[in-house]
Amino acid sequence: MEGGESEAVFAAFNLNPQRFINEVLNAVDDMLDGAFDFFLQQATVITGGGTERTEELARGVSSLRHLTQAVLDKRMAIWEKYCLRHCFAVPEGFVLPKAKESSGDSLSIQKGLSDPELDAQLESLRENLAAAGKKSAELHEEMTLLEKQSTLSCSYDASVADALQLFEENPVHDMFQEIGKTALELHHKMVQVKMKRWEDMEQARVAKIHNSSREQPMLHDTGISARLEDIEEVLSILRSK
Template sequence: MEGSESEALFDAHNLNPQRFVNEVLNSVDDMLDGAFHFLHQQAFEITSAAESGADRSQDLAKGVTYLRHLIQAVVDKRMDSWEKYCLRHCFTVPEGILLPEDQNSSRKDLLLQEGLSDVELDSQLDSLRNKLAAVGKESADLLREKHSLEKESTLSHIYDSFVTETLQLLEHNSVHQMLREIGETASKLRSKMGEVKIKRSEHVKRARFGRVIISGKKHVPHDPGLSASIEDIQEAANILKTA
């Protein structure tokens, strides 16, 4: 695009590239002026304290001036190149850009485009909100399911522990009860055997006493001791069966 068209476009938007470049160049010149002015003052103060202050002051002033011209030439050359680059590349309007016929219409078009972009952004934001809400709901459901599974697992462990303790208690009570019943049966048997022993002892005494009385007789009465012993044995067997 030609320079006149570019300038017209920049003017339409209240922009002036050349003014920007000039302000930068003036700022660089001001910085150089301040730097060399400070250098000249420092050199004058140093030479004033010496004996031959006037001669040395003039020599230093010439040296500072020479350095300034040397550095200024290099800076000017570099800044010229920078100015050309900015004007040719940074502030050149690409081809195809048309000047707006009416500034107000261009603003309306810009606002319309911004409005459309805002609508699209709002739509995307709504979509993201819906997705985030769905993810949050799913996360809450998973969290509730996790708590439910943890609760079921805890109840299952408690149930298993209760069943185990109950079985151990039943086994312990069963063995204890069996031992107690064996002890009771043994006690009954000991008591019954004691009774049988007493009965046989009495029977033996009666038999001896009877033989003494009927020692001169031929007939000896029937001994009922055998039937009594069988009854006692049968009673002992019944005790064992019911134990």
């Protein structure tokens, strides 16, 4: 497409390729000027302020500047032509959209952006995200509470274990075991005494029915002597403990 038509197309989109190229060229020139100005300042420092040597270095820097500027101008001119012919060239057959079509497209775009179904989906996603965040906070609180409970439980178990260890190491534990053993022996002996008394009473009752009155005191005396013997045996168990 010819230059005039290309410029019209770019102007329709508020674009100016030539202005962009000119700004790039000016920026390159500024960089080149700044670089060689710095070289001239360093030349004065290197020569120590001597007039002859400073002038010689200045002439050398100026020659290099002109040589560099000439080469750079050629390169930048080639770059400018390339940009205008290829980078900023409008394809053949390109037609600008009409105003009505443009407005219609913008309306369709706005309609697409304001789709109620899409808005509802976005709102649902926001609500789900908020609910998930709330649930995550609740789970975090529960985990913190469980960690505290676990710490307290471990501390309690450790305290109980320490108390049991102290109790087992204490000689009082042996004394309680001995008392328990003695109590079992006494209980067993008391059961035997009770059974023996019941047998004596049964024998006395039978003897009272079937035997004469002369034999009853003898059986009665036997029961009393048996009980005294049992009592003495219980006392001997207690003394031995």
